[in-house]
Amino acid sequence: xxVVSQHPSWVICKSGTSVKIECxxxxxxxxxMFWYRQFPKQSLMLMATxxxxxxATYEQGVEKDKFLINHASLTLSTLxxxxxxxxxxxxxxxxxxxxxxxxxEQYFGPGTRLTVT
Amino acid sequence: xxxxxQPTEMTATEGAIVQINCTYQTxxxxxxxWYQQHAGEAPTFLSYNxxxxxxxxxxxxxxxxxxxxxxxxxxxxxxxxxxASYLCAAMDSNYQLIWGAGTKLIIKP
Numbered sequence: 001x002x003v004v005s006q007h008p009s010w011v012i013c014k015s016g017t018s019v020k021i022e023c024x025x026x027x028x029x030x031x032x033m034f035w036y037r038q039f040p041k042q043s044l045m046l047m048a049t050x051x052x053x054x055x056a057t058y059e060q061g062v063e064k065d066k067f068l069i070n071h072a073s074l075t076l077s078t079l080x081x082x083x084x085x086x087x088x089x090x091x092x093x094x095x096x097x098x099x100x101x102x103x104x105e106q107y108f109g110p111g112t113r114l115t116v117t
Numbered sequence: 118x119x120x121x122x123q124p125t126e127m128t129a130t131e132g133a134i135v136q137i138n139c140t141y142q143t144x145x146x147x148x149x150x151w152y153q154q155h156a157g158e159a160p161t162f163l164s165y166n167x168x169x170x171x172x173x174x175x176x177x178x179x180x181x182x183x184x185x186x187x188x189x190x191x192x193x194x195x196x197x198x199x200x201a202s203y204l205c206a207a208m209d210s211n212y213q214l215i216w217g218a219g220t221k222l223i224i225k226p
Contacts, residue, residue: 034214043204043218044160093159104147104212108159 003027004096006109013084013116021079021112023094029074030096034106035067038091050077084116119143121217123205128223129195137190137203137220145210149181149188152204154219160204163190192222200224 003026013019023033032051036044048064050056050071058064068080077096081088091113095106120142129135141149148167152160166172166181166188178191190203202219209215 044216046214046216049213091157104208105150105162105165106214108152108161111159113157 002098002105002107004030004094004107004109006094006112008112009110010113011115013114015085015116016083018080018082019084019114021081021092021094021114023077023079023096023109025075025096025098025107028096028098028107030077030098031074032097033071033077034095034097035069035077035079036093036095038093038111044093047079081114084114086116089114089116119207119209119215121205121207121215123203123217123220125218126221126223128225129192131195131197131224131226133195134191134193135195135222137192137205137222139188139190139205139217141186141188141205141207141215141217143207143209143215146183147208147210147212149179150206150208150214151179151188151190152206154202154204156201163203195224197224197226 005024007022035047038044046059047062048056048058050069052071052074056069071077091111093111095108097106123139150165151163153163154160164179171180176193181188202221204219205217206214
């Protein structure tokens with residue numbers, strides 16, 4: 001159980017366009033979803049935390065108008081990178097947490113590799 | 118501030134044992150996680166410790182000392198497929214994960 005999917009797995013887009021990444025919890029209800037970015041050979045960097053039905057909480061330095069997050073249901077969160085630039089090229093990973101019982105484990109999606117040309 | 122420290126890189130031999138240490142400082146504490154991440158892939162869960170002591174799960178074991186702000190991941194009978202980065206993450210009082218930079222483990226034949 002506890003499977004999280006992401007779509008697409010990889011995407012190449014032109015500078016100035018927008019890209020939407022979907023994150024779905026397939027077999028549990030995710031009360032909280034997290035979006036991370038990871039540059040090569042670096043650790044995960046938390047971008048934002050979203051709870052179903054409420055606005056996302058962004059980490060310091062992350063532009064909320066550039067990285068739009070929507071968590072409309074307990075199984076789906078989307079990240080839209082608006083007006084993408086080459087420096088936005090990175091590995092974007094979502095994780096989901098049910099937050100029930102004693103386990104606050106985060107289940108990770110497989111990641112989306114974004115390349116902006 | 119909140120901080121996680123773990124070695125950047127370690128090398129070990131196939132069949133041997135390796136211990137990856139992690140020290141943490143967080144605002145409150147709700148447990149310590151270890152994740153494995155192969156290059157180009159997302160992290161996968163290995164272990165969760167919230168009480169002091171050793172948790173054993175097959176070839177992998179994880180230890181926690183809350184008073185010392187210290188944890189380690191112990192890998193036995195190393196296999197080539199264990200070559201990966203190992204991420205230590207502590208959960209703070211807001212149930213947010215504070216991530217270490219990861220330890221790259223290189224296994225040699």
